[in-house]
Amino acid sequence: MTAQTLPLFEIFIRSKRGLDHRHVGSLHAEDSAQALDYARDVYLRRSEGVSIWVVNSSDITASQESDVASFLDPMDDKPYRHATHYKLPKEVDNM
Amino acid sequence: MDSQSNTALINYCIALGDDSVTLGHRLSEWCSNGPFLEEDLALTNVALDFIGRARMFYAYAAELEGNDRSEDDIAYLRDCREYRNLLINELPNGDFAFTMARQLMVDVFDMGFFTGLAKSRDTMLAAIAAKSIKESRYHLRRSEDWIKRLGDGTEESHERTQAAFNELWAYFPEMFAMTGEERQLHNSGIAVDRGALEENWTSTMHAILKEATLSVPSHEWSIGGGRDGIHTEHLGFMLAEMQFLQRTYPGQQW
Numbered sequence: 001m002t003a004q005t006l007p008l009f010e011i012f013i014r015s016k017r018g019l020d021h022r023h024v025g026s027l028h029a030e031d032s033a034q035a036l037d038y039a040r041d042v043y044l045r046r047s048e049g050v051s052i053w054v055v056n057s058s059d060i061t062a063s064q065e066s067d068v069a070s071f072l073d074p075m076d077d078k079p080y081r082h083a084t085h086y087k088l089p090k091e092v093d094n095m
Numbered sequence: 096m097d098s099q100s101n102t103a104l105i106n107y108c109i110a111l112g113d114d115s116v117t118l119g120h121r122l123s124e125w126c127s128n129g130p131f132l133e134e135d136l137a138l139t140n141v142a143l144d145f146i147g148r149a150r151m152f153y154a155y156a157a158e159l160e161g162n163d164r165s166e167d168d169i170a171y172l173r174d175c176r177e178y179r180n181l182l183i184n185e186l187p188n189g190d191f192a193f194t195m196a197r198q199l200m201v202d203v204f205d206m207g208f209f210t211g212l213a214k215s216r217d218t219m220l221a222a223i224a225a226k227s228i229k230e231s232r233y234h235l236r237r238s239e240d241w242i243k244r245l246g247d248g249t250e251e252s253h254e255r256t257q258a259a260f261n262e263l264w265a266y267f268p269e270m271f272a273m274t275g276e277e278r279q280l281h282n283s284g285i286a287v288d289r290g291a292l293e294e295n296w297t298s299t300m301h302a303i304l305k306e307a308t309l310s311v312p313s314h315e316w317s318i319g320g321g322r323d324g325i326h327t328e329h330l331g332f333m334l335a336e337m338q339f340l341q342r343t344y345p346g347q348q349w
Contacts, residue, residue: 006131027132027133028131028132028133029133030244033240037137038134038137040233041136042133042136
């Protein structure tokens with residue numbers, strides 16, 4: 001058994017109650033229960049958080065780098081899509 | 096407290112510290128040799144828990160002694176025959192299955208032992224025990240999990256784990272043996288009655304082994320002697336490495 005053949009897990013930690021879980025890194029483990037144990041040893045030994053999520057990395061569907069141009073471009077030629085395009089009435093101080 | 100009871104209490108603390116420091120050192124030998132990175136970190140974290148536990152027992156013993164001997168002197172300047180740890184803790188790591196089998200036997204024992212010690216009339220021992228239970232609960236979660244994975248894993252992992260328990264089984268009765276001083280401390284509400292823990296330990300171990308598809312080893316022979324300073328040939332080599340720095344550079348600190 002080597003780490004190369006073990007599945008990879010993404011680790012998310014919530015540092016305080018009320019905050020969101022944030023991605024902190026990844027590790028190898030046999031299954032999600034073991035990943036949770038290892039996450040505790042790797043990321044949570046100095047009270048860095050109050051809750052851990054582990055997610056099998058293969059369960060994450062990610063956008064592709066090659067799609068950036070067509071998929072994520074904000075389309076700056078269509079300024080009406082941006083809130084800044086619209087003039088606000090004077091009565092609205094902050095938006 | 097009269098001086099005889101004080102000596103008994105000091106010896107009790109040193110023996111418990113020796114149990115922790117020997118196993119802690121053995122576990123630390125896995126550092127950089129673990130089967131994979133994540134397990135390497137987890138094993139050394141457990142090693143640190145045991146070494147920390149040893150420090151608490153030694154520091155208390157040094158305080159009770161009230162002379163110049165420090166916790167470091169107790170750990171680093173005593174020879175093999177002065178060590179009072181149970182033999183199971185000093186055995187070499189063997190393969191990963193052996194390390195985890197030993198760990199499970201110790202962790203199941205520690206859960207019962209420290210639960211008892213947390214009720215000690217000695218408030219310092221009770222405080223050390225309360226901290227140790229939390230650690231042991233996590234250690235047990237790991238060792239139990241690993242034994243089930245290994246026992247119910249591949250043919251090879253099953254065989255290795257079974258072989259480990261077969262060899263280790265001779266060392267468990269020593270965990271439940273009381274020294275004369277221990278009995279005396281137990282009568283005054285300070286020490287734990289080890290004998291009373293055996294039934295629960297046995298049934299817990301049997302249940303875990305069964306779930307791991309392992310068989311309970313036959314109880315053919317057993318060995319003890321650690322509490323009298325009679326050790327296996329392995330402890331001397333371990334102490335030689337552990338104590339080298341303090342022996343070569345006395346009083347060295349960092």
